Amino acid sequence: MTIRFLAVLAAAALAATAAVAAPAMTGQSSLGPVLTDAKGMTLYTFDKDAPGTSSCVDACAQNWPPYMAGAGAMAEGDYSVIKRPDGAMQWAYKGKPLYLWVKDAKPGDTTGEGFKDIWHAAKP
Template sequence: MSKPLTFKALAATLLLTAGVGHAAPPAITNGVMAASNGMTLYTFDKDAANSGKSVCNGPCATLWPPALAMPGDQPAGAYSIVTRDDGAKQWAYKGKPLYFYQADQKAGERNGDNFKDVWHVVKD
């Protein structure tokens, strides 16, 4: 079983070094949200906005690795942090937890968009 991917592992360049040590939020690139390495981020329709948690755990999180927040990361603006069932902290946008899709292997891929009509790329 693979471990959930962290922002540090997938998007090391997100970490700010300007004295605060917090991860910078992802940005909208080519019309969808992506980490700074270009990997697309998704939301899951079964996650309730502003619930403070993710319902994608276990095998789901293997296929859809959560965008984990690093210790010391702080929410800002439309970005918040939710607590996963295992206690890990995960980034959320407008209250919806953010995920990567394991089948996306290259920056800019959007293979998970509309997967089973419940996974969607994040558009602002």
């Protein structure tokens, strides 16, 4: 291999790495910094989940949609991908599965914080 080929290969690898976005972002809310999806919607954790396992299914998942991981998603830093009971893949932060809340209407909303004392905005 030539040095030029290796340089082109290294540049392509760097570009591919840069194109992969973090699974979640940090946004501002009345609670301070919170984890959000790409649209700026607050992500939540559920106290009834065991590390790496989602127990929010059926009606729960209709109100608290899981933050789904796309095909081929891989663990990255504090983020992991867990398998839901239905076989779908979901993002987790520090082992805690992440969810959205259907009653949050706009980026920065945190209306799910403290819901039934078991739902919490995910903090970075």
